[in-house]
Amino acid sequence: MQKSVILLTTCLALLGGVSARAATKNPTPANKYRYAAKKASYYNKSTSAYYRSIWTAARKSWNNSKAFKWSTTKNKKSRTFTTSVAKNSGIWTNATGMAYNGMSYDKTGHQTGAAMYLNRTVLKKYKYNKKQRTNVAIHEMGHALGLSHNQSGSISVMNPANRVHPLRNVDIRGAKKVYTTPLSTKKVLASSAKPTLTVDHLKDYSNGIYGVEAIRKDAGTIVEGTITKSVAHHKAPKNYYTTQTLKINEHFKGLSGKSVTFTQGGTTKMAVTDSEVLHQGEEVVVMLAKNAAGNYYVINDGQGMFVDTHTSNGHELFEHVSDHTIYTEDMLH
Incomplete structure (x- = not known):
């Protein structure tokens, strides 16, 4: 799922590794951000020696690849930094890590600041070992330097729900391609520079019908x-969530009330600027979960939202907002 601030949210067994059918061949794709050169410095905000060492190991992994050089700085005001948090509600629900691109950029559109996070609560809850936590850190650094997610099931550190893969050749080739590909015009770069938040979840529901089957199973309410x-964005009370209220016409699972209010991603400091804002009167199917506070949210953001488009051969057809695939109603419950 993908947003700008984006939620590029990331069907796997919750505690399992990432399966893949075959070796991944194509270079990991780029996102729209990159530094002016293939190097950047960051300030490590982690106060835990354990997590400081994880970020150090991730930095060394990238540096050994020769594709990008990360260095540390003692400047606490650095616009690029690494850190860890302990959260499991709102946008952080089941999120292992997060990268925030474009926190600052110059007039040409080059990124000059990015934030990289690890979520201690979720990593501990699902028993990630140190090597696996380092893989997540490498993944977040990959987003920060200019890489997007690789395909679902890919053998890549940039797999959307990566746990087991370290930095792979496809990622190295992807990063090298980012910094050897000619840039667009300064005007285009500057106009496209908007903060992008990438949230990395435990699960990846983006693999077609199998993803829908999995999210349907995981959702507490449909x-x-x-x-x-x-x-709309930036206007929700007390936070930066996109908040939507639904008058319920049919109950497929869970909740039995007449209406439900649910949220999509965002925090008081990071707003989701490109998540799908539904319009009054639209017919939708939503797959929801509850956070620790008892509030409903869309599972992996857009992965759990389907908008009614039209009727064909007696079937109501719904468009998956994250990838625009069309499903019949009976496929969603």
Whole structure:
């Protein structure tokens, strides 16, 4: 799932590794951000010696690849930094890590600041060992230097739900391609420079119908209804969530009330600027979970949202907002 601030959210067994059918061949794709040169310095904000060592190991992995050079700085005001948090609610629900690109950029559109996070609560809850936590850190550094997610099931540190893969040749080739590909015009770069938040979840539901089957199983609530209220970005009370209220027409799983209010990603400091804002009157199917506070949220953001498009041969057809695949209603419950 992908947003700008983006949620590039990331069907795997919850505690398992990433399966792959065959070796991944194509270079890991780029996101729209990159530094001016293939090097950057960051300030390590982690106060834990354990997590400081994880970021150090991730830095060394990238540096050994010769594709990008990370260095540390003692400047606490550095616009690029690494850190860890201990959260499991809101945007952090089941998120192992996060990268925030474009926190600052120059007039040509080159990134000059990025934030990289590890989530101690989720990593501990699902028993990631130190090597696996380092893989997540390498993944977040990959986002920060200019890489997007690789394919679902890919043998790549940039696999959307990576746990077991270290830095691979496809990632190295992807990073080298980022810094050898000619840039667009300064005007285009500057106009495209908007902060992008990439949230890396435990699961990846983006692999077609199998992803829908998995998210349908994981969702505590699945309902269909009509949007009666949608709070646009940056306007939701007390936070930067996209908040939407649904009048329920059909209950497929869980919740039995007449309406439900649910949120998509965002925090008080990071707003989701390109998540799907539904419009009043739209018919949707939503797959929801509850956070620790008891509030409903869309599983992996757009992965759990389907908008009614039209009827064909007696079937209501719904468009998956994250990848625009069309599903019949009976495939969603």
